Amino acid sequence: MQSLHLDFTTLNQQARYEAWNDTFAYWLLVLHDTSNLYARDADEAQSAMSLQFDVEEQAVAAEGVASNEELIPTVFVPIAPVTLALRWSPFPAAVKSLGAPVYADNKRGDSLAVFTPQTLPAAFDSTPDEQHFSFLLRQACTHAIKANALVMLVGSPGWDYDEDGLLAENPVSQQAMRDFGFVYTLRKPSFS
Secondary structure (H helix, E strand, O other), rough: OOOHOHHHHHHHHHOOOOOOOOOEEEEEEEEEEOHHHHHOOOOHHHHHHHHHHHHHHHHHOOHHHOOOOOOOOOEEOOOOOOOEEEEEHHHHHHHHOOOOEEEEEEEEEEEEEEEOOOOOOOOOOOOHHHHHHHHHHHHHHHHHHHOOEEEEEEEEOOOOOOHHHHHHHHHHHHHHHHHHHHOOOOOOOOOO
């Protein structure tokens, strides 16, 4: 999997979305079980991400943050809610920071990549989405190193950037996420 083929435009074209589609969703996870189907198949991982997106907005307690008890926390653990970015895919930045993935899969724009975590310095990237991803990636790596685990990145185009409204206005869900262990509780950078 080359970072050149995982940029937003390429993934958007693979998914056969129109050029006006401007949103990419991604999910950063600490991965414990690399043999699980959800850690190996981009479509399955994207399906889990989509379900998680819906569950996060309805969570009223920490135990309600996990969308699937068979996956979370035994297979993987999210460190933040499903995140939205404008016309940008985090996969090239992940490859640049962590090197080639140990495993990757891509199907019609749905993508996943598994990386060996590294201690990363603070990054000074140009856009709010890049800065936010750098922050989340450092946090995911820190958690993965402590757990002797890997980092998994799941993503796909075709989302709505304005969907953050429900979560941004729901302090109960945000508190449930903090109690669960999320390092950030919004779908977009607060400085965007």
